[in-house]
Amino acid sequence: MSYQALYQQKKMAPFDAIRVVRNGDTIVVPTAVGEPPSLLTALSEARRDFRNVTVSQILAVRKYGYLDPETVDNVRHTAYFYSGATRPGAKEGWVDFIPAYFSEMPQLIERGLMPADVVFSMASPMDEHGYFSLALAADYTMAAIEKARVVVLEVNPNVPFANGDCHIHISQVAALCESEEPILEVGLPKIGPVQEAIGRYVAEMIPDGATLQIGYGGIPDAVVMQLTDKHDLGVHTEMVGDGIMTLVEAGVVTNRRKNYHHGKMLATFALGSKKLYQFMHRNPALEMHPVDFTNDPYLAGQNDNLHAINATMQIDFLGQCGSESLGPIPYSGTGGQSDFVRAANRSKGGKAFIVLPSTAKDDTISRIVPTLSPGTHxxxxxxxxNYVVTEHGVAQLRGKTAKQRCEALIGIAHPDFRGELREAAKKLKLL
Structure with missing residues (x-):
């Protein structure tokens, strides 16, 4: 049977495609815009037909009908990383989560520690060889495909066909549906003077020829905006976004001085504009790979001069970062921050930056604190x-004593809080 005949045989309406799900199944869904809206909408509409079904995903970007406290016995959500869509359920207790390093999720799936009975994913149109590209998110989804009983695709012509280890063959697919709606676009975060100041400090420490990992957020994007005078930068990251695309178009990112996967940008998921998704299509300079390849600290650390830029919400005098909760209240998840901090520390010439504004809530709260708020993850x-950066400067921590760390962090705190931070440090015998 030809690939096209097989395709037509497996094509059906979303409401029919979801019938491969059995009671008790866990459905694995890719990160962010890799989620298939037609399939998840159909599942939501039919959720009362199922019992004890779980949808597991990093960063859900739409508020589907199944995210409903009244029907959690039918279909519930388990987050690998919270988002605006899942955070309310987390606070109320009817959305659960699995703590894990992003890089280790494929291994957890392979070993059966994180269940994966069904995969629902967006996919590009099939090529002449019978392959689809999961360009928007290879992440843990490729491991789930190998483990799952069935795979269901939502095929959309707006999904790019990217290079890398992100392909699935029609013979591996149990059912598919088609859609043509535009891929969800996510704009750049708002950048103000505080973000610009932090970005300036970081950009000054990034040399020509460095390889970048850039997290999501206003401060990382502010760093990107101030790299336009650099030369021959490379990219090895988890997320490819519009900022990186802008640097490529400006001739700043060439990947020519990368020693690991020379000439190639590597990422595991995409989040940005329609222009970004078009930029990814059959781009020979970009490869999308599973997260255990992109984020593994040993592998990523083989890039010389790896510079990792990630944000946190709170940091204490010893340097512990609370990046995923507000006290005990969950906000996001571990993601790849720890993966890339460790990778940059391993890298020859590498630097790991943790960036944060010095204050929150209109300058009424210091983000640099003596101890993390009770219950903080x-x-x-x-x-x-290693490097902690606020709008007031840079504190370098690795190799420093607890007292030296405390002094350095107070030095980059907001001036209005330095006095009380010093008094707290004296009580802790750190000054």
């Missing part, structure tokens, strides 16, 4: 943190 440990 520690995302990156004191042993891994």
């Amino acid at each position: 520690v995302s990156t440990s004191k042993n891994d943190i």
